[in-house]
Amino acid sequence: MKTLLMYEPGHVELTDLPTPEPAASEVLIKIVASGICTNDVRDYLGDCNYSYPRIGGHEFAGVIERIGSAVDPKRFRPGQSVVKYIIEDCKVCHYCRTGHENICEEHPRSKIFHATDGISGYCGFAEYVLAQADDIMVFEHERSFAKMAMTEPVACCINSIEQTNVKFGQDVVVIGGGTMGLLHVMLLVRRGARVIVSEPQPARRELARKFGAAAAFDPTACDAVARVRELTDGRGADAVYNTAAHPAVAAQAVKMCAPCGTCVMFSSIHPREDVPIDASALHSFQITVTGAVSPTISAYYEAVQVIDKGIIDPSPLIDSTFKPTEFDQAIARAQEPDSYKVILAFGDEEARS
Ligand SMILES: [Zn+2]
Ligand SMILES: [Zn+2]
Numbered sequence: 001m002k003t004l005l006m007y008e009p010g011h012v013e014l015t016d017l018p019t020p021e022p023a024a025s026e027v028l029i030k031i032v033a034s035g036i037c038t039n040d041v042r043d044y045l046g047d048c049n050y051s052y053p054r055i056g057g058h059e060f061a062g063v064i065e066r067i068g069s070a071v072d073p074k075r076f077r078p079g080q081s082v083v084k085y086i087i088e089d090c091k092v093c094h095y096c097r098t099g100h101e102n103i104c105e106e107h108p109r110s111k112i113f114h115a116t117d118g119i120s121g122y123c124g125f126a127e128y129v130l131a132q133a134d135d136i137m138v139f140e141h142e143r144s145f146a147k148m149a150m151t152e153p154v155a156c157c158i159n160s161i162e163q164t165n166v167k168f169g170q171d172v173v174v175i176g177g178g179t180m181g182l183l184h185v186m187l188l189v190r191r192g193a194r195v196i197v198s199e200p201q202p203a204r205r206e207l208a209r210k211f212g213a214a215a216a217f218d219p220t221a222c223d224a225v226a227r228v229r230e231l232t233d234g235r236g237a238d239a240v241y242n243t244a245a246h247p248a249v250a251a252q253a254v255k256m257c258a259p260c261g262t263c264v265m266f267s268s269i270h271p272r273e274d275v276p277i278d279a280s281a282l283h284s285f286q287i288t289v290t291g292a293v294s295p296t297i298s299a300y301y302e303a304v305q306v307i308d309k310g311i312i313d314p315s316p317l318i319d320s321t322f323k324p325t326e327f328d329q330a331i332a333r334a335q336e337p338d339s340y341k342v343i344l345a346f347g348d349e350e351a352r353s
Contacts, residue, residue, distance in 0.1 A: 001016070001017055001018070001019040001126055001127040001128045002014055002015070002016060002126070002127050002324055002346070003015050003016075003017050003055055003123075003125065003126035003127070004055065004056070004057070004125035004126065004324055004327050004344070005017070005053050005054075005055060005119070006043070006044070006052060006053060006054045006055065006056060006121075007052060007053050008046075008052050008053075009043065009044060009045060009046030009047075009048075009052075010044060010045070010046060012044070012327055012328075012331075014324055014325060014327070017126075019127070019128050020128065020129075020130050022066055022067065022068040022071075022130055023068055023130075024068045024069045024070035024071075025068055025070050025071065025132055025133055025134075026067075026068045026071070026130050026131060026132055026133065027064050027065075027066065027067045027068065027071060027076055027082075027130070027131055027133050027136055028064070028065045028066040028067075028128055028129075028130055029060075029062040029063065029064060029065065029082060029084065029128065029129050029130075029131055029136075030062050030063045030064075030065040030127065030128055030346075030347060031060045031061070031062040031124060031126060031127060031128065031129055031346045031347065032061060032062045032063060032145035032345070032346060032347040032348070033060065033061050033062075033145035033146045033148070033149040033321075033343050033344070033345055033346070033347075034057045034059060034060040034061075034124045034125055034149060034343065034344045034346060035057075035059030035060070035146075035149045035150065035152075035153070035341050035342070035343055035344075036057075036059075036330060036331065036334040036341070036342045036343075036344065037058065037059055037152075037153070039056075039058075040056040040057065040058075040125075040331075040334070041331065041334050041335055042270070043056050044056070044331050047270070050113050050114065050120050050121070051113070051114040051115050051116075051120045052120070053119050053120075054115075054119060054120045054121040055119055055120075055121040055122070055123040055124075055125050055126055056121055056122065056124070056125050057121070057122055057123065057124025057125035057126070057344070058086045058122035058124050058152060059124065059149050059150070059151070059152045059153060059341075060083070060084070060124035060129065060149055061081065061082070061083050061139075061145045061146075061148030061149040061151065062081075062082065062129075062145065062346075062347065063078075063079060063080065063081055063082070063347075064076060064077065064078050064079065064080045064082055064136075065078060065128065066078060067133070068133070071133040072133070075133075076133055076136060076138070080138050080139075081138065081139040081142065081145070081148060082131075082136045082137060082138050082139065083136075083137050083139070083148055083149075083151045083152070083300075083304065084129070084131040084135050084136055084137075085135040085136075085137065085297055085300050086122055086135075086152060086294075087101060087102055087104060087107050087294055087295075088104070088106060088107045088110040088112060089101035089102075089104040089106070089107065089297075090104055090105070090106035090107075093105040093106060099296065100296065101296055101297055102159065102293060102294040102295055102296045102299075103293070125324070125327075125344060126346070127346050127347070137151075137300065137301060137304045139304065139307075139308045140308060141308050141309065141310070142307055142308045142310075144315065145347075146315070146318050146321065146343045146345075147307055147313070147314055147315055147318070148307065149343060150183075150307065150314040150317070150318070150341065151300065151303045151304055151307060152295070152300075152303075153179060153180060153183060153314075153341070154183055154187075154303040154306065154307060154312070154314060155295035155299045155300040155302070155303035156180065156266075156292070156293075156294065156295050156299075157180060157183040157184050157187055157266075158187060158295065158299040158302050158303055158306075159292050159293075159294070159295040159296060159299040160184065160241055160264050160266045160292035161184065161187055161188060161191065161241070162299060163262065163264050163290050163291075163292050164238075164239040164241075164262045164264060165262075166188065166191050166192075166193050166238065166239055167192075167238075168192035168193075169192065169193070169194065170192075170193050170194070170238040170239065171193070171194050171196065171231070171232045171235075171236075171237045171238055171258070172188050172193045172194070172195055172196070172237055172238060172239040172240070172241070173195075173196045173197070173198060173228055173237040173239075173240045173241070173253075173256050174188070174195060174196070174197050174198070174208075174213075174241050174243065175197075175198045175199075175219075175240065175241065175242045175243060175244050175249060175252075175253055176198070176199060176242070176243035176244040176267070177197055177199030177201065177204030177205060177207065177208050177216070178204070178243065178340070179317050179340045179341050180243045180266065180267075181197065181199065181204075181208075181241075181243040182204070182207060182208060182211060182317055182340075183312075183314060183317065184241050184243065184266075185197060185208050185211045185212065185213050186211050186212070186312045186313075186314070187306070187312060188241075189211060189212035189213070190306075190311060190312060193238075193239075194214045195208075195212065195213045195214060196213065196214060196215045196216070196217075196228060196231055196232075196237065197213045197215070197216040197217075198216075198217060198219045198224050198227075198228075199216060199217075199218070199219070200218050200219060200220045201337075201338065202218075203338065205217070205218070207316065210316075211316075215231050217231075219249075219252075224252055224256070225252055225255045225256055228256040232258065235258040235259070236255075236256055236257050236258035236259075236261060237256050237257060237258055237261055238257075238258055238260075238261050238262075239257075239261060239262050239263075239264070240253045240254075240256045240257055240261065240262070240263040240264065241264045241266050242263065242264065242265050242266055242267060243266045243267050244267055245267045245268065245269055245270055246269070247269055247273045247274075247275050250265060250269060250275045251275050251276055251277065253265070254277055254278075254282075254287065254289055255278075255281075257285075257287045258285075259285035259286060259287070260285070260286050260287070261285075261287055261288070262287070262288040262289075262290060263287065263288070263289045263290070264290055264291065264292050265289070265290070265291040265292070266291070266292050277289065314341075317340045317341050318340065318341050318343060319333065319339045319340040319341055319342050319343075320333055320339075320342055320343070321342075321343045321344075321345050322342065322343070322344055322345070323344075323345060324344055324345075324346060327344070330342050330344055
């Protein structure tokens with residue numbers, strides 16, 4: 001099978017590797033579409049401490065090619081369109097046992113990050129990938145694999161929104177109008193919130209309004225915190241989702257919260273830096289500051305549902321599609337500040353039976 005093997009950061013070659021055979025409990029997925037994540041870009045730039053060689057790509061969708069001998073054929077069959085839950089959850093640690101498998105203790109120790117002998121990675125930049133059958137979720141209706149490949153990013157945003165208890169009619173702020181910010185907008189509009197977006201690029205503000213945001217402003221042209229108060233009868237936002245990676249923006253995000261509001265740090269701050277927070281204001285106004293990382297299994301399942309049933313349509317956020325032979329162009333496009341989700345097409349869209 002063709003794989004985009006990263007020999008070291010910045011050096012990726014389309015390499016032929018043997019197609020893996022599914023073990024009894026596994027399925028073999030033929031990948032059709034695979035999205036490039038910010039994390040893949042950081043990996044490519046040498047900004048991660050993974051082991052190499054490595055195969056990146058964790059936002060993939062494809063078709064079941066073969067199932068292992070112990071997989072229930074009533075549930076999983078060759079030809080089904082599927083995505084894989086990508087966290088290597090051990091199912092037995094404290095976090096797995098308490099419904100937080102996205103924080104599983106074993107995941108960071110898995111060969112996704114460090115393979116002592118062999119290849120590390122999520123392995124979605126390849127023609128085929130193996131998955132445990134119980135990590136597979138099936139699409140019944142959706143036909144576009146690029147859209148199905150948006151499951152993981154959508155699931156991350158669902159997990160973020162589920163850290164808050166948004167009620168109908170509440171005011172929420174999304175900071176950043178990139179792919180993740182705009183997915184937040186789509187989901188929060190469906191959730192019945194009045195959505196305000198803070199984003200410097202005019203085209204992105206325009207798209208946010210198109211997706212149903214009530215207001216979108218340029219934080220470089222005003223006092224962003226004051227602007228949020230103006231738009232919310234002086235109270236601030238009931239929930240703030242910070243998808244920007246700057247320490248100064250994180251501090252502002254907390255200040256945008258209304259009393260009893262919640263601020264979610266969705267983005268990592270890279271490199272890490274402490275952010276000053278007025279702890280006394282958190283006390284006086286009962287403000288919650290929290291974070292959101294990878295999705296839980298239930299958030300992943302919800303993402304499959306919202307895409308499969310057409311409740312949200314992430315296709316306007318699909319930026320461009322490249323062949324695996326065009327990886328260099330694809331990763332370059334993914335680094336451009338005006339890009340959305342860049343897709344690598346490993347199979348043709350007609351692969352579904
Ligand atoms: Zn991702
Ligand atoms: Zn675990």
